[in-house]
Amino acid sequence: MSGDWTERLTTGLWKDNPGLVQLLGLCPLLAVTSTFVNGVGLGIATLLVLTFSNALVSATRRWIRQEIRIPIYVLIIASLVTCVELIFKAWFPTLDRSLGIFIPLIVTNCAIVARAEIFASRNPVGASIADGLGMGAGFAALLMALGAFRELIGHASIAGFSFADSGFLLVILPPGAFLALALAVALKNRIDGRPGR
Amino acid sequence: MSGQGIVRTGLTLAAIAAICTSLVAATYQATHERIAANEKALLEQSLEPALSGLFYDSGVSESRLVLRPPHALPGNDPALIYRVFAGSEPVAALFAVTARDGFSGPIRVLVGVEFDGSVTGIRILQHRETPGLGDRIESTRTDWVFQFEGRSIGDPALTGWAIRGDGGEFDQLTGASVTPRAVIKAIRDTLLYFDANRDAIFAAPATVEDD
Numbered sequence: 001m002s003g004d005w006t007e008r009l010t011t012g013l014w015k016d017n018p019g020l021v022q023l024l025g026l027c028p029l030l031a032v033t034s035t036f037v038n039g040v041g042l043g044i045a046t047l048l049v050l051t052f053s054n055a056l057v058s059a060t061r062r063w064i065r066q067e068i069r070i071p072i073y074v075l076i077i078a079s080l081v082t083c084v085e086l087i088f089k090a091w092f093p094t095l096d097r098s099l100g101i102f103i104p105l106i107v108t109n110c111a112i113v114a115r116a117e118i119f120a121s122r123n124p125v126g127a128s129i130a131d132g133l134g135m136g137a138g139f140a141a142l143l144m145a146l147g148a149f150r151e152l153i154g155h156a157s158i159a160g161f162s163f164a165d166s167g168f169l170l171v172i173l174p175p176g177a178f179l180a181l182a183l184a185v186a187l188k189n190r191i192d193g194r195p196g197r
Numbered sequence: 198m199s200g201q202g203i204v205r206t207g208l209t210l211a212a213i214a215a216i217c218t219s220l221v222a223a224t225y226q227a228t229h230e231r232i233a234a235n236e237k238a239l240l241e242q243s244l245e246p247a248l249s250g251l252f253y254d255s256g257v258s259e260s261r262l263v264l265r266p267p268h269a270l271p272g273n274d275p276a277l278i279y280r281v282f283a284g285s286e287p288v289a290a291l292f293a294v295t296a297r298d299g300f301s302g303p304i305r306v307l308v309g310v311e312f313d314g315s316v317t318g319i320r321i322l323q324h325r326e327t328p329g330l331g332d333r334i335e336s337t338r339t340d341w342v343f344q345f346e347g348r349s350i351g352d353p354a355l356t357g358w359a360i361r362g363d364g365g366e367f368d369q370l371t372g373a374s375v376t377p378r379a380v381i382k383a384i385r386d387t388l389l390y391f392d393a394n395r396d397a398i399f400a401a402p403a404t405v406e407d408d
Contacts, residue, residue: 079217083224090228093235169329
């Protein structure tokens, strides 16, 4: 059982990383990663929604008929996102303001509905939670890495503390997001493709 | 699908919808007071800097005037005016107005005007200007907005309310001239409005929230 958990977690974090390998949820990924703190915020929000939606979808899977599964996924995901948004507004108002529309937009993150459909609707609750945690953490880690990288190069600061007057502007602009993601994907492929693996 | 099947499916959907709705309702109940308090605190906190240390003892956010368009202030969305008093003496007015002619989309500007007509402070509330160029109008990036403090209509004269490149008296931002031009115009028009309507502004009763 514990081996199963480890496998689920590493699958999400590395082997099948939703951002790096499946290239899902790119809209928020590219839009909010201009700073590290934004990456952390959206990463945690997505992780929470993904874990709970996997748990709920898996727990209700025996009663849900094939024909209505998609509306039910949408209902569950939309409610969870609304809850997370309210919680952010109440306890992390600064973060909520800097993430803006991208918290409600987690609803449209296809990584979440994909995990509900591919995994949670066919597996027991425990495994689904592990899968949600793994995939969520993988997505969050990528958001944080891109955020940190773009903030470091573009704003010349680390987690909000700037050490130089100006950075390399291109990296914070939208094309910079694509370039940074491409570098991350290339880096992962390079590591995976190393001989002997 | 048989008739019975449809009923069962419908009931399942209804049950899940009910559960999800109660989940959201419960979260709302648990958070709405905190959210309202946060919003009020944020408003007071964002108005504060435009008052630059003036003495006042009134709650700023309670004295709000909402002008629905069309109005004579810059922008064609609702303009907000917060009146600031010390006792019953008017001290200053804060205007939240919109510059429509920015480089990318509207720029929401907060203009603080002292009773004598001079600027107490300017802050940019909202904008979508280019990062690294136009966004240097933000007080956290450069001190560009601070050059307006203490200035008024007549200091400089009306033609001086422009960037140096256009023959005016105010600094521009390298690589961005559309943005400063729009902001300066919004400030100038707000000051003109204040000069023409000062007594009416402080005499008007606060707008009652209708939403």
